[in-house]
Amino acid sequence: MKIGTRLGGAFLLVTLLTTVLTLASLATLSQIGRHWVGFSDNVMVKQEYATQGYIKLGDGVQNFKNYVLRGGAYDKGFIADMDAISALVGQYRNLGATPQEQALLDRLDAGQRQYREAIAKAQALKAGGATVADIDAAISGADKALAAALSGLLAIAHEGAESTGANISTAIGSGKMVATAVGVVVAVLAIVFGVLATRSITRPMREAVTIAKTVAAGDLSSSITATGRDETGDLLRALKEMNESLKTVVGDVRTGSDTIATASTQIAGGNLDLSARTEQQASSLEQTAAAMEQITSTVKRNADSARQANQLAAAASDVASRGGAVVAQVVDTMGEINASAGKIADIIGVIDGIAFQTNILALNAAVEAARAGEQGRGFAVVATEVRNLAQRSAIAAKEIKGLISESVEKVGHGSQLVQHAGSTMEEIVASVRRVTDMMSEISAASGEQEAGIEEVNRAIAQMDTVTQKNAALVEEAAAATESLRDQARKLTGSVSVFRLGHPGAVRSMVQLA
Structure with a gap:
């Protein structure tokens, strides 16, 4: 399998596991979101309505007391507060009420009617010139049923909030467990595949480095075996081909250097003869x-x-x-x-x-x-x-x-x-x-x-000038030939460091004159 395929498979697996982890986290967040939406759109609103009703009830009682004590237009404020409570009850019903909430809402309607009747009786007494004590005795306890119903609705809202908080906590705990489990699995699989992929790459690479160092040291006799089908196998096969090519090149260079040495000697003799004739x-x-x-x-x-x-x-x-x-x-x-x-x-x-x-x-x-x-x-x-x-x-x-x-x-x-x-x-x-x-x-x-x-x-x-130039060129050619002989010696010495490992690569023993 190619390195790219292995690495791609490992990354794909890690990506899939990461996707699973992400999906689990998203599911947990979705569940938390649903609980929160239910809480914010229902429980919190109902709690707000009950709280506002309780506040309006307190405002109405206070407005009625002001009416009894001071008279004037406070009865209109009381009536407005009662109307507001009725409107809140209607909005509460529109959100959808449980049977328990429906019973409390019915009690709230009945208590509100009773309270309105008591208020009307108190207004009649006040109009008849009754004392404050008589008016208070007439309406005393009329708001308890209304207050009890509102308190019940608030209690139900608190219970809903606590239930929603518990559900959210449970969902968060479950999400943490799932994320931890998936994360551990992802980490373990990533480590396993990383170690396997690293070993499958580093071992052949170490072998390739060893071969390259051996070639750099001049030893071309190494036997290179490449069995892998991935890039490292291709690298080893390329190193093997390079090693064989270097063997051929070094052998050819040795033969060529010997030939150059012989030819340079002959050229030197010819140059001397040519110099004399010139x-x-x-x-x-x-x-x-x-x-x-x-x-x-x-x-x-x-x-x-x-x-x-x-x-x-x-x-x-x-x-x-x-x-x-x-x-x-x-x-x-x-x-x-x-x-x-x-x-x-x-x-x-x-x-x-x-x-x-x-x-x-x-x-x-x-x-x-x-x-x-x-x-x-x-x-x-x-x-x-x-x-x-x-x-x-x-x-x-x-x-x-x-x-x-x-x-x-x-x-x-x-x-x-x-x-x-x-x-x-x-x-x-x-x-x-x-x-x-x-x-x-x-x-x-x-x-x-x-x-x-x-x-x-x-x-x-x-002709004399050309002859003089030819003589100078012959001298330069002689010097170049001598330099060529020196280069041939150096080349022979340079390639002699390579060990070819076969009889055809015996080190040249030609004596350069």
Whole structure:
């Protein structure tokens, strides 16, 4: 049975018994209440009515005495008191009267009638002038029957009150007995069930605590038996499963620690080898870096020379270009000179023709002057001079034409030479341009080679940095491996405190280097 069920059953039983006790107490209180209600609603009221009737009777007697002695309106007070007694008798009857009370009420009515008759007789005597002694003698003892009946009712009320008190006392005593009996039964059953429930819980709990302390001490060889079907049984079964799991875990940890120790030793050896090779690689990288620095210096010098040669070639190309331009201008100028010489030859030809025509005209003029005789002699002289001038002009024109022809021939030959020089100069300019382009390509290639070598240098520097970092990491890995070996030793020492109780859990004897 589950602990909750047992505790719930015990609490339910206690609750039921408490309910029984409560119901018994309520029954007792109900009985007391009924007695008290009967007392307060009947006995006390009747007692009050009887007491008020007795008081009204006394008031009526006193009012009648005052009437006899003093006269006046006291008879009205007496009559009111008698009417009040009659009203109280009616109310008393309405509450329900016992035969004894009914007899007393009848006596009270009869006594009241007799008393009223005596009072009426006394009033007549007073009206007739009788003395007080006569009036007193006439009504003496008339109120005794009325007073006796009221006294009887009061006695019955007192008896009812005493009876009610006795009944209430009896009910209270019975209630106390029932409550005491039920309370004792409840207490006994609560103690019994509490002890049983406590034992059923504390015994397995003590066993569980013992097992937990044993496990805490490192002893996992305990044999745990769990037969209960309640929560404590579940706890013991859970402790058993925990114990078995701890056995497995500790065994695995021992095996793992041995494996870690072996692996850490191998890793340490590998780290040492890797550290040595990393140092060799770092040394090789330093040598490579030094060689690359020399190559870089040489390539920089070559690049500087190529840039200077490129600048010289560019300057030569500019000079050749300017020379080609000058030669081209000379060729153009020679062509213009040749054209001008041709024009001059043409002009000289025209002048020669004019001189020839002038000579003909002068000859004709001389002939005509000879025909004229003495009259044409002066004109003949002029014609002769003109002819001489024309002949001299023709001779000069022929000489100039010869010179011009020779000049034109030389200018044409010079123009051919200049044209040949211009074409040669163009070839030189083209060659210089090709040389300049080649030097530019060489300079660009040298720059690219220089940039590539610088990148190689940076890469080598990065490789050197990475190698240095790798060396540091290898050292850290070696330190971590050594720390791992220490942790493996500590772990092996920690799990060695557990006693597993089977051959597979033999303590590790691996020697950590």
